[in-house]
Structure formats: C-alpha cells, structure tokens
C-alpha cells in the first residue's frame with residue numbers, strides 16, 4: 001500500500017475530462033463541482049448520523065453539538081470552494097458553456113438529498129432531520145406550556161444546554177443559507193440574467209434563499 005494506491009489517485013485524477021480545447025478553464029469548473037460533490041458526501045454522512053442521534057430523545061447534548069459543529073465546518077469548506085472558481089472569468093466560462101447542454105447543478109442528487117433531510121425541499125422525505133429535531137426538543141422537559149412556542153421559549157430560557165443546542169441549530173441553518181447566497185453571487189457574476197442550463201435563473205434562485213429548516217427557533221428571538 002502507498003499514498004497513490006490508498007487514495008485511488010490514478011482513478012481520481014482521470015476523472016477530470018475537459019470536452020473542449022479550453023482545458024484549463026474546464027478543469028477549474030469540473031474540479032469545483034467534483035470537490036463540492038465530495039464534501040456533500042461527507043456532509044450527508046454527518047447529517048445522517050445526526051438524524052439518528054436526534055431520533056433518540058435521550059442523546060447527549062454534547063454529541064449533538066459536536067455533530068452540528070462538524071456540519072458547520074463542512075459548509076464552511078463548501079463555501080470556500082466558490083473561491084477557486086473565481087479563477088474562471090465569465091468570458092472564459094462563456095467560451096465552453098454550450099457544451100454543458102442540459103447539465104445543471106440543480107440535478108445534483110446529493111444536494112437534493114441534503115435539502116430533503118433538512119426539510120427545506122419541495123419534495124418530501126421519510127428521513128427528515130427537521131422533524132426529528134423538533135420531536136427531540138419537545139420531549140426534553142415536562143413544562144406546562146400554553147403552546148409549542150411557549151414550551152420552546154421556556155426550554156431556551158431555563159436550560160443553558162438546550163439554549164446552546166438551539167443556537168447551534170440556527171448556526172447550521174445560517175451555513176446552508178450562506179452556501180445559497182455565495183452560489184447566487186457566483187451565478188450573477190458568471191451569467192447575469194441569462195437562463196441557466198437547467199432552465200432556472202439567478203432571479204428564481206434568489207427567491208429560494210430564505211428557506212430555514214428551524215424557522216420556529218428563529219422566531220423565539222422575537223420574544224427573549
């Protein structure tokens with residue numbers, strides 16, 4: 001066993017296959033997408049693990065915080081990947097864009113799976129982290145509360161650990177939102193108001209920025 005064989009580098013480095021003479025430009029574009037797909041893969045593993053932990057209403061808060069923290073780190077790595085693609089100018093991109101035909105990021109199965117897990121997708125999912133999180137929170141204490149919102153407010157105010165957990169869940173929501181914002185900026189910079197290869201546009205993407213998995217937790221801040 002050596003470095004290259006363990007990492008399957010021969011196979012990995014053969015996977016960036018430009019289709020035009022703009023090899024340097026396509027390499028940047030392909031690498032940005034492939035590396036994000038790899039980090040989506042890592043993120044999905046962590047989200048699935050978190051989902052399992054939240055299903056168990058006796059899970060330790062420290063474990064949940066750790067998992068959420070890891071997810072936030074992966075989102076940060078993902079967001080940073082958008083920097084590399086800045087080396088590709090909009091003019092360079094325009095030169096080979098037509099070979100993409102109908103290929104679009106909106107077909108990313110892993111990204112769609114992430115949105116389904118978070119419960120912010122238009123498609124429903126049997127494994128919904130959002131639902132598992134609220135079920136977990138509602139089972140934590142036996143407060144007498146007039147509403148679910150009051151219960152959550154009590155939990156936030158009376159339990160330091162749960163307040164930390166709730167704030168970390170909001171940070172997680174924020175990270176996903178930052179990915180969408182950074183992607184939208186990139187889309188505007190690269191193709192302006194043109195229609196995307198998946199027949200959407202920057203204008204339509206901008207309408208999808210404000211989607212939070214934990215909306216009810218954001219609303220608590222109105223009443224503190």
Ligand code: HEM
Pocket residue numbers: 032033036037085093103104105106107108111183186187190191195196197198199200201202205208
């Ligand atoms: C030149 C750079 C890029 C441009 C111009 C671009 C453009 C677009 C556009 C216009 C859409 C909307 C659907 C469509 O009409 O195609 C979209 C969606 C998407 N793109 Fe990109 N993109 C770029 C880079 C990336 C990168 C590096 C990734 C990383 C995997 C990515 C992932 C996605 C995903 C996951 C969606 C679906 C988002 C959603 O449904 O909310 N894109 N992109």
